[in-house]
Amino acid sequence: MATDRTRAAILNAAEQLYAERGFSEVTLRDIVAAAGVNLAAVNYHFGSKDELIAELFVTRSIATNRERLNELKAVEEAGGGRAPIEAVIRALVGPTLRGCLGPDRQRATAARFMIRASIEAVPPIRKIRNREISHLRRFAAAMQRSLPDVPEVDIYWGLHFALALAHQTIRDSERLTKLSNGLCDLDDVDGIIARVVTAASLALTTKRAGAAAAKAQRA
Amino acid sequence: MATDRTRAAILNAAEQLYAERGFSEVTLRDIVAAAGVNLAAVNYHFGSKDELIAELFVTRSIATNRERLNELKAVEEAGGGRAPIEAVIRALVGPTLRGCLGPDRQRATAARFMIRASIEAVPPIRKIRNREISHLRRFAAAMQRSLPDVPEVDIYWGLHFALALAHQTIRDSERLTKLSNGLCDLDDVDGIIARVVTAASLALTTKRAGAAAAKAQRA
DNA sequence: TTGCAATTCAAACAGTTGTATGAAACTATT
DNA sequence: AATAGTTTCATACAACTGTTTGAATTGCAA
Structure with a gap:
């Protein structure tokens, strides 16, 4: 047709x-x-224009979430219901990072569209975005299963930090390249994912020492 | 007048x-x-409208940079030219975080304006923003002085991560509150700064182990 | 007070935006 | 082949954008 x-x-x-x-x-x-x-x-x-944007966002949102959850399910099943925290975080940030920075042009467009959507918060999208909260909660739950001893509040901060690192890396890749005179290789997608996952995991697993240091800093 | x-x-x-x-x-x-x-x-x-935006941005940009550099200078002088990495990072992210999340309403407006400017990249600002690169380089240099053994490329990634955490925490504070059902206290500015500083420092200082883990992940 | 420059104001400008209209072109069923 | 329903098209519309204009007002020096 x-x-x-x-x-x-x-x-x-x-x-x-x-x-x-x-x-x-x-x-x-x-x-x-x-x-x-x-x-x-x-x-x-x-x-209308808004409905076009909304349809675009809903479609891509569903696709991204499914991709993340598939990866999460895979690593949790492989670990008998409990995956290493690194694997959980990689399931969270991997799809978007691979999408935006990887070689697949079509995928890059889709992923970058989602980044824009999360940044600009135009009215038609703002209404729908609440749905993402419940999606993220499933990751918080998985992270809690990975790290049963970590307090819930730290889990949320860890999740937030992981997304922050991934997100901002995509958004500011140009500045990072300039700042480092090309030293930071934005084409090495796996390397970037590893950096993000490692940094986020560290913030979570070294938390007790971190919390102590935090209190000391406040004094 | x-x-x-x-x-x-x-x-x-x-x-x-x-x-x-x-x-x-x-x-x-x-x-x-x-x-x-x-x-x-x-x-x-x-x-014109663009010149208004540009004037606003230049003014605030200068103020923010001065505030950061003052704090950096203070901690480096206190340490005889070499400050602990946590102090350097705190000088980098502290002013913006305190500005945006602190109680001072006027300061919050100014800081949030700068966040907007770094996000939306409207034409009149894009031209000026290159200046920030050279400003950030001074922090990269200070971080290198703090951690002489860390490879340069990791310094840039650490700097980038620190800004990413601070930035995104301000931008997404609403989502974090919702996601955590209010468990994450966005009013505890010092606590947030401590979390950001700790997470960014960890990513830098645990880098050798991190790099090894990264290589393992890639395999 | 008078005169001159700086500032404010209502009004209009040209350009762009998303949307609506009604005729034309197309598709598919009978 | 004729018709009914769908889709395309050129065009117009009203609303809004940043900017300009020229007259009115203000503030201040002589």
Whole structure:
């Protein structure tokens, strides 16, 4: 059907443009020009610009979450219901990092679109994003299973830190390259994932010493 | 002079609105309404909307950098030219974290404006932001002095991670609160700084073990 | 007070945005 | 081949954007 071709062309063009420039910098006319369709097509097929963004976000959100949960399930089953904390964190940050920094262009567009969505918080997305909380809770639970002795509050901080490292690395990769004069290799995806996972795990497992140091610092 | 009062009112209103809603969501009419001045005042006093943003950014950028460097200088002098890595990192992330999460409302506005600026990368700011690279290099150098045995590339990653943790904690504080059901106390600024500093320092000082683990993970 | 510059103001400008319309083109069933 | 339903298209629309204009007002020096 010609209908689906137009829809798909719009979705592709919109996702790519949004991923590249951000939501506020892309107009409907940019999208339809890139997609090679008529201006009215967006409203005809999606109702409005916001609904287009929402559909894009929901689709990608589901895909990312499934990818993460599959990886989590795999490592937990391999460990008899309890995976090493490094594996849990890798399941959390791996898909996004691989997506954004890896060689697969289509995957990169999708992943970068999600990064934009988490940054710009445009109205149509803000309403839906609460769903992600419950998704993250499943990872918090898995992390707690990995580290039964770590207090719950530290689990949340660890989860937050892991996402922070992954996220910001994608967003600021350009600055890191400049700052380090190219010393930090942003193409070594596995190396980056390893760095993020290690740093986040360390913050969690060295927590007792860390908490003590924290108290000392406060004094 | 009445002139300066109008200028100041515009700057205040603009900074606050930008900090709250982001650049793309605030119009000149919003700003002049909040400032209680005429629409044409912005163009009269600043030339254009972009120049207003640029002036705001430059002013705040200078203030933040000075605050950081003062703290760095203090701890390095106290240690005879070489400060503990925790102190260096605290000088880097402390001012912004204290500014954004602390009780001082005016400071919070300023700090949050800078966060927005680092996120949205609107054209007038993008041109100026390169200056920050050289500022960060001074911290990289200080960190290298603190940890002479750590390879340069790891220093950059550590610096990047420290900023990532601080930054994202400010940006995503709402989600962290929701996710943890309020367990993570975002009002405990010193505690948060301690967590960020500890996590970033750990990633740097445990690097040799970390690098080994990273290689193992890749296999 | 008078005169001049600086500042404020209401109004309008040109450009862009998302959306709506109605005619045209197409598709598929009869 | 004729018709009904779907999809495309050029075009127009109203709302909003940053900016400009020229007259009114203000503040201050002579």
